Amino acid sequence: MPTTPPDASSSPQDPAALLRRMFDAAVASAQPALCVPPHLPEAPRGRVVVIGAGKASAAMAQAVEAHWDAIAATGRTLEGLVVTRYGYAVPCRHIEIIEAAHPVPDEAGLHAAQRMLELVRGLGPDDLVLCLISGGGSALLPLPLPGLSLEDEQALNRELLRCGAGIGEMNCVRRHLSGIKGGRLAAACHPARVLTLAISDVPGDDPVDIASGPTVGDPSTCADALDIVRRYEVQLPPAALELLRSGRGESVKPDDPRLAGAELRIVAAPRMALQAAAEVAREAGYAVHLLGDALEGEAREVGKLMAGMTRYVARHGEPFAPPCVLLSGGETTVTVRGQGRGGRNVEFLLALGLALHGEPGVWALAGDTDGVDGAEDIAGALLAPDTLERARQAGIRAADSLDENDGHGFFSALGDSVITGPTMTNVNDFRAILVQGREA
Structure with a gap:
């Protein structure tokens, strides 16, 4: 079982629910x-x-x-x-x-x-x-x-x-x-x-x-x-x-x-939205580390890079000690070579999940604050420690989905899509990785 954040021990946090509240706060902060x-x-x-x-x-x-x-x-x-x-x-x-x-x-x-x-x-x-x-x-x-x-x-x-x-x-x-x-x-x-x-x-x-x-x-x-x-x-x-x-x-x-x-x-602007999300995480007892609001590059490569940092945090407590949240924004890109529907946030998340290999105590949410990731009316998705295992049990190969640029198909099949409908605003992408760390 994942550890409970120190300041939230009286009411253990549901990581998925917390990530969604953070995303919603980011969107709300940019309402016209x-x-x-x-x-x-x-x-x-x-x-x-x-x-x-x-x-x-x-x-x-x-x-x-x-x-x-x-x-x-x-x-x-x-x-x-x-x-x-x-x-x-x-x-x-x-x-x-x-x-x-x-x-x-x-x-x-x-x-x-x-x-x-x-x-x-x-x-x-x-x-x-x-x-x-x-x-x-x-x-x-x-x-x-x-x-x-x-x-x-x-x-x-x-x-x-x-x-x-x-x-x-x-x-x-x-x-x-x-x-x-x-x-x-x-x-x-x-x-x-x-x-x-x-x-x-x-x-x-x-x-x-x-x-x-x-x-x-x-x-x-x-x-x-x-x-x-x-x-x-x-x-x-x-x-x-x-x-x-x-x-x-x-x-x-x-x-x-x-x-x-x-x-x-x-x-x-994106930074304002990330700050609103950070406040929600801090109130839940997590340290928050803002990694930047202008991250760019191929979504899958950014996902791999973030996975390496996340594993080091989870396993060694460096450069940040868990429990913590790693926040970032910006706009990655997807070079579509497969037959999937694209979507830079789900592509980032799928690459992150593959590189994490089910790392215990790590959850993530990535979504576009306008409610549309790529050409899909889906904001993004949620990644949990058991995502790859649930996909395997369903007969879905995560690596194949990534090769086909089909992150939307992958997360939709698992019921892990983040769907908001029209948000009436747009301050770019939101990426949050929640690291509770391994049990002592």
Whole structure:
């Protein structure tokens, strides 16, 4: 039997339940109703236009309508539109909510992007554009440059998701083939003031990578994008290659005068979510060690690395003494080579479990805070010391599942998937490894 945390001896903790409470706390800390209102500005003299894109954008719009007292005091109403993932819409009175596809864009997203640009054209210096951005906005705002089609952008997204490129690399390519990303949306708003409130889902919280930076200047170049395409052998249509090679796909740069009135504030980020989870673990009597909120790399390789550290903690009490929790965030990648459904969190967890070999006293949970791991409406999964044994008894070979990139199939068959439904936020991946240690 696993040992009980010293400070929780009067009420032994269920490790699986504790991990789920930690995950739920991380998600709750980034809810728009909590993080958006403190950043709402004073009412401008002119019009207020609200736009946005991302899995949290509809909930952010709802928070704006509910809490922007400065606008209510003027007697004016808000106007605008935001686009979010199917199933993530929430009711708003004045801001139109459009649902579109993610991670591969569709016609609904294209029409939303076109209407958004039309909405912000012709504004003046007394007007304010409030832009609500969160993770997922890259796919939800497809607007191919002239010469490209929506089908081209759909094929590009599939290629980028398959090839194993990091999120920063994927977004670099997207910015240089888009008519709205890479600062182009903010440039279209000029001379109005643009205030972007962003919920970060990217390692390092670089604004240019949150939804591919539609309202911030982009220091990267077409040459950078072309280098990524070559490195990962991404198959692009001839027109897209020509845009990159000629430089005609160049994005808006940080020193562009049209961006002089643009400001961005990050209202929620992965580190904040991890800190909320850490507090839950500490209250349960566990020491918490934050290993970083920007871990990247192939999910299976990160899983192996974390397994080595975890075993050393469990067996030798170094560099951390159990009972403890190892927390991390960031965005790993999956190079899909098998016939499975992918999903970086379940791939990480499956590789972690294989490398741990049923290490006693170790549990783990990995999940995406938006409730969607890869293309599946499943946030992630839970790993227990007996996971591999239960799989063996069910006739499931964990190594085969990993080879097929089928972590979702593996954990679903065991009943260990973590399913949240739409969370209305997105602060990237959550990984928690709980180490109770071996019995004395």
